[in-house]
Each structure stands twice: as structure tokens, then as C-alpha cells.
Amino acid sequence: MLLSQGSGSWFSVIAFVVLLVLGIVTLRSVRKDTRAFEARHGADAGVQNPVT
Structure with a gap:
């Protein structure tokens, strides 16, 4: 679950959404x-x- 993995996973999710x-x-x-x-x-x- 994202809550137990720390802030790095939240950054990844936010970065993915922003880039999407x-x-x-x-x-x-x-x-x-x-x-x-x-x-x-x-x-x-x-x-x-x-051109051929």
C-alpha cells in the first residue's frame, strides 16, 4: 500500500500524474x-x- 512505503512512492505517483x-x-x-x-x-x- 502506498501509505506504508514512504514519501518516495507518493512522489512517483504525483510525478506520473503530472507528466500524464x-x-x-x-x-x-x-x-x-x-x-x-x-x-x-x-x-x-x-x-x-x-526519394528512391
């Missing part, structure tokens, strides 16, 4: 920016094909 929230916020922001870019320039804008 930060990741979700960043992902939402990137998706919003991508949708705005595609609305301005078209869905295929920025797509690069490999």
Missing part, C-alpha cells in the same frame, strides 16, 4: 495546430515522399 496531464495537454495542442495547418494548406500539405 502534461502529455495529454501537449497532444491536444499538437492536434489542434495540425488541424489548423491542414485547414489552411490542405490535408496533404507537408507530406513528404521518400
Whole structure:
């Protein structure tokens, strides 16, 4: 149980939650920016094909 393991485990849980929230916020922001870019320039804008 977390209460019996000391403050280190609480720090780990808090750090995990903070990083999870930060990741979700960043992902939402990137998706919003991508949708705005595609609305301005078209869905295929920025797509690069490999040189063969």
C-alpha cells in the first residue's frame, strides 16, 4: 500500500500524474495546430515522399 512505503512512492505517483496531464495537454495542442495547418494548406500539405 502506498501509505506504508514512504514519501518516495507518493512522489512517483504525483510525478506520473503530472507528466500524464502534461502529455495529454501537449497532444491536444499538437492536434489542434495540425488541424489548423491542414485547414489552411490542405490535408496533404507537408507530406513528404521518400526519394528512391
